[in-house]
Amino acid sequence: MTADLANPLAARDHARAMTGTVVDSMPVLPPVADDLPGDVDPADLLWEETVAPGGYTIRRLNRGARLRLIDLQGDACASFQIFNAEMPTERLNVADTVKVQWNAYLGAGKLLLSDMGRVLMSFLEDEAGTHDCFCGTSNEELSAAKYGKGEQPPRYFLNGRDRFLLGVGKHGLARKDVHPCVNLFKGATVGDDGAITPDIGPFEPGRTVVLRAEMDLMLVIANCPHVLDPRPDWTVAPLRVTAWRGPVTPEDDPIRNSAPEALRAYLNVEDYYRR
Amino acid sequence: MSTDPHVADLPGAIVHDEVVAARHFWVHPVDAGQTLRIVDLKGNQAVDLLIYSAADDAERYSAQDTVAAQGNLFLREGSVLRSNEGRPLMTITGTSVAYHDTIGGACSVESNTLRYGHHTKSQHACVENYLKASLPEGRSKRDLVSNINFFMNVPVEDDGALGIVDGISAPGLSVDVRAEMDVVVLVSNCPQINNPCNGFDPTPVRMIVAA
Numbered sequence: 001m002t003a004d005l006a007n008p009l010a011a012r013d014h015a016r017a018m019t020g021t022v023v024d025s026m027p028v029l030p031p032v033a034d035d036l037p038g039d040v041d042p043a044d045l046l047w048e049e050t051v052a053p054g055g056y057t058i059r060r061l062n063r064g065a066r067l068r069l070i071d072l073q074g075d076a077c078a079s080f081q082i083f084n085a086e087m088p089t090e091r092l093n094v095a096d097t098v099k100v101q102w103n104a105y106l107g108a109g110k111l112l113l114s115d116m117g118r119v120l121m122s123f124l125e126d127e128a129g130t131h132d133c134f135c136g137t138s139n140e141e142l143s144a145a146k147y148g149k150g151e152q153p154p155r156y157f158l159n160g161r162d163r164f165l166l167g168v169g170k171h172g173l174a175r176k177d178v179h180p181c182v183n184l185f186k187g188a189t190v191g192d193d194g195a196i197t198p199d200i201g202p203f204e205p206g207r208t209v210v211l212r213a214e215m216d217l218m219l220v221i222a223n224c225p226h227v228l229d230p231r232p233d234w235t236v237a238p239l240r241v242t243a244w245r246g247p248v249t250p251e252d253d254p255i256r257n258s259a260p261e262a263l264r265a266y267l268n269v270e271d272y273y274r275r
Numbered sequence: 276m277s278t279d280p281h282v283a284d285l286p287g288a289i290v291h292d293e294v295v296a297a298r299h300f301w302v303h304p305v306d307a308g309q310t311l312r313i314v315d316l317k318g319n320q321a322v323d324l325l326i327y328s329a330a331d332d333a334e335r336y337s338a339q340d341t342v343a344a345q346g347n348l349f350l351r352e353g354s355v356l357r358s359n360e361g362r363p364l365m366t367i368t369g370t371s372v373a374y375h376d377t378i379g380g381a382c383s384v385e386s387n388t389l390r391y392g393h394h395t396k397s398q399h400a401c402v403e404n405y406l407k408a409s410l411p412e413g414r415s416k417r418d419l420v421s422n423i424n425f426f427m428n429v430p431v432e433d434d435g436a437l438g439i440v441d442g443i444s445a446p447g448l449s450v451d452v453r454a455e456m457d458v459v460v461l462v463s464n465c466p467q468i469n470n471p472c473n474g475f476d477p478t479p480v481r482m483i484v485a486a
Contacts, residue, residue, distance in 0.1 A: 098378060115419070180339050
């Protein structure tokens with residue numbers, strides 16, 4: 001301890017002197033974003049944050065909110081846990097997501113489905129096209145085996161499962177609530193024999209995905225290396241997250257009406273909120 | 276010598292042998308080193324299966340950890356069935372069916388309303404079986420995750436098109452899974468009647484545990 005911090009008021013002054021510090025990865029409060037779509041009122045901005053490499057963030061979003069993700073440097077991996085905020089036993093179901101939509105890959109117009117036959121989020125825009133429903137995320141043991149090289153502090157600690165556990169814990173949930181995830185910005189393609197080929201990039205900077213919350217949600221977003229990232233070094237880049245209020249999906253919405261299964265998923269959501 | 280073709284080449288003495296009726300559930304412990312043989316008695320019967328660590332049921336089967344570790348979506352002989360902690364729960368030590376599914380999940384009343392329509396809401400489903408079997412054991416909906424569908428065929432086309440198609444199983448074909456730790460196995464003998472996973476006619480399966 002330095003002499004300058006030998007008393008509480010000096011410690012206070014030292015702490016307060018940090019006010020206004022700006023780093024690459026941090027939330028902006030209140031949120032400010034100078035690149036909102038033209039039809040979005042800045043007063044509707046809900047969330048502006050850049051998630052650090054290895055970081056995570058949790059949030060509650062209301063039905064209709066838009067969530068924009070930007071892969072700032074082309075090397076982020078946004079892994080999602082998604083819960084119905086008022087009944088978190090309802091959560092993302094990746095099996096139903098691919099099975100009900102008769103397709104293995106996420107992209108514009110696709111839905112993320114819950115285990116209760118409802119749509120949690122939809123993909124309004126997708127510039128990336130490289131996403132993954134199958135591989136899940138890394139854990140401490142895998143990360144240590146792959147990246148642990150005796151360095152201190154050990155960056156291998158920053159793995160998706162660990163981030164998910166902390167995130168669900170801060171939503172008041174526990175180990176049993178961590179469920180199979182989706183990974184955005186990092187892809188996985190499947191061959192005829194079932195072989196998985198990871199598509200890790202790095203990609204062009206600035207790829208953007210816009211999702212729409214179709215229910216009131218609790219989210220955990222982790223930003224850690226994809227579990228099948230072939231690179232020997234622990235590599236992941238910052239993830240920018242922006243959200244704004246938006247209208248609840250109307251009856252004539254093209255995604256709602258894109259397929260009979262999609263329409264019934266929206267009908268189930270609309271029925272859930274019919275109170 | 277037994278004339279029962281379903282018990283040939285079991286690795287040990289039979290400690291449990293039970294036929295699970297069509298549409299029913301089964302929950303049973305399998306100790307480390309024991310082998311569970313599942314026999315598709317009539318052919319093309321999907322067996323939805325989850326695995327829990329007996330010591331800590333928050334550690335359970337993870338389809339994602341399993342397929343990522345083996346770099347392949349299909350479960351074949353030699354596939355290690357991993358937990359959400361990345362640890363081996365069981366290993367497929369033998370199968371007379373080429374491969375099994377672990378991306379299709381379990382059918383539910385709710386997903387049936389999406390897949391087929393709201394007219395199916397009164398039909399039985401795997402999640403109903405899972406819940407009925409799990410609640411008396413202190414487990415609940417939070418314990419239901421992406422499962423294994425033994426004897427079910429879900430190919431993925433180049434453009435990502437996937438679906439449950441006609442099975443590649445046949446009467447009397449089987450799969451052996453060896454427990455790598457003490458586990459509890461939860462099974463729904465799938466009651467689905469709206470797709471080919473059960474040949475549109477759910478049938479019994481036989482569960483044999485050998486020590």
